[in-house]
Amino acid sequence: MAQSTRSRARSAFWWVLLAVLVVLAGLFAVFREPLRGYAGISTAYSARVACSCRFVAGRSLGDCAKDKLAGMELVTLVDDEAARSVTARFPLIASTTATYREGYGCVLETWDS
Template sequence: MATGQVSEMRQRQPARWGRNLLLLAVLLVVALTAWSWTRLRVTARTNTALAAQTGCLCRFAAGRSLASCEADPAVKRDWVGLHQDAAARSLTASVPLLASQTARWSPETGCVMDGWKD
């Protein structure tokens, strides 16, 4: 093997190591996500239900603005977004790809979660 070929191979090795490390990191993230997916979904569903219920009460019972309710520590949760439907008097809390819960306001019953029965 010529000296030029050996030095060329040595120059390509760092790029190969970097690519392999990146692939290993991606595989590790995928494996950890798959391993904890059920726990993530349960946590997300619980947080969205709490945020939807509390946000609904804040928005429709207390009459505060959505921005004011989003800033409230009782409503604000990691990764949870709030969306209102003023015509239906409902508030939906969601975590992308994991969970979504909706609470609807009625003067007779207050805020009731969609799909939940007592």
């Protein structure tokens, strides 16, 4: 009797897990384009601000990360001292690099349409 109850509970768990995955996949399909847009804008903004902070103001990247706006917690920053650039990444969706150019400040890389 206990084995039957346990197997029913295990079966119910897998059905619930499958339903959650289907709902998440549907939400991703519906909101994919807006999410990509917001991620692209977030990484561009973060890369540009962090690059200016790092290579114009001379602050550390850790200190520059504090300048990110609320809601940009998933955006990560990586600097390249040799190239004088900062890359901002939103996991699995977007990545943007800003490079310091003498006389111009920090310039974003060209976006692909």
